[in-house]
């Protein structure tokens with residue numbers, strides 16, 4: 246029996262996975278083991294992101310009980326970037342429900358980079374995937390509100406409920422991206438040309454650019470993710486942010502598409518739904534248990550933080566978070582020792 250399968254067997258009899266008794270130590274270990282990794286490069290296509298300190302590295306686990314465990318630069322602020330897509334998606338699902346969002350935005354991986362224009366063309370203008378730019382822009386366009394300001398207010402209030410605190414926009418990152426986001430504007434115009442966006446595309450891109458510039462910490466990401474893990478109830482404030490069904494739908498989409506064209510590899514190796522952003526954040530969600538928030542600016546070619554991936558993999562393995570591990574356990578029970 247493999248260690249992991251053995252851990253799950255023990256968990257079934259004790260009600261708690263063994264790693265959780267050492268969670269504090271394991272978070273420190275995940276940080277210490279990967280602190281000195283030098284692979285990856287800081288994103289520079291948004292000019293100001295290139296100034297990020299590549300040594301920053303924070304790791305936080307938030308349990309659905311509200312207990313938090315942090316190591317390293319857990320409170321360093323950075324812009325949420327694409328991780329906003331997961332939480333805005335949840336807000337839009339909450340407003341319109343499963344069918345509407347599935348039909349308008351889609352739930353499949355495009356298999357192409359997050360800012361691909363070809364992906365839109367290949368699918369008759371259907372964005373397909375809410376976790377890449379085209380789909381996220383189409384999702385933001387659906388936010389409740391009659392004006393961009395009202396839509397922004399809905400978005401900002403929703404993300405604040407996920408975080409349990411008010412989140413600010415980083416004006417420098419917002420300006421830097423707003424001045425250089427011609428590609429996202431082109432994607433929005435393309436969606437418009439296919440009749441996939443009803444609102445003014447440039448106004449939608451402005452709200453989208455602002456949502457990407459919201460400042461968070463690894464601690465915020467862990468807590469926001471733990472709210473999804475907890476069926477939509479914030480583990481610290483106790484507030485219901487979205488319904489349990491919305492969490493289920495959002496986690497399914499993250500599993501399929503949250504790590505861009507590496508989503509399959511991520512699920513295969515690490516086994517938890519997750520979302521990353523180009524500034525170096527990752528949130529990984531263990532349904533019913535909690536979430537891991539990591540931050541470290543150097544990213545791989547797909548746009549996923551290198552140290553964040555390694556730390557999340559370590560914690561998923563040692564805490565027994567892989568959502569498919571119970572299948573291994575079921576098989577093991579039927580195999581005579």
Ligand SMILES: NC(=O)CC[C@H](N)C(=O)O
Pocket residue numbers: 326327328359360378422429454457521522523524548
């Ligand atoms: N992958 C990302 O984090 C991309 C977000 C970035 N704001 C963009 O639209 O290009």
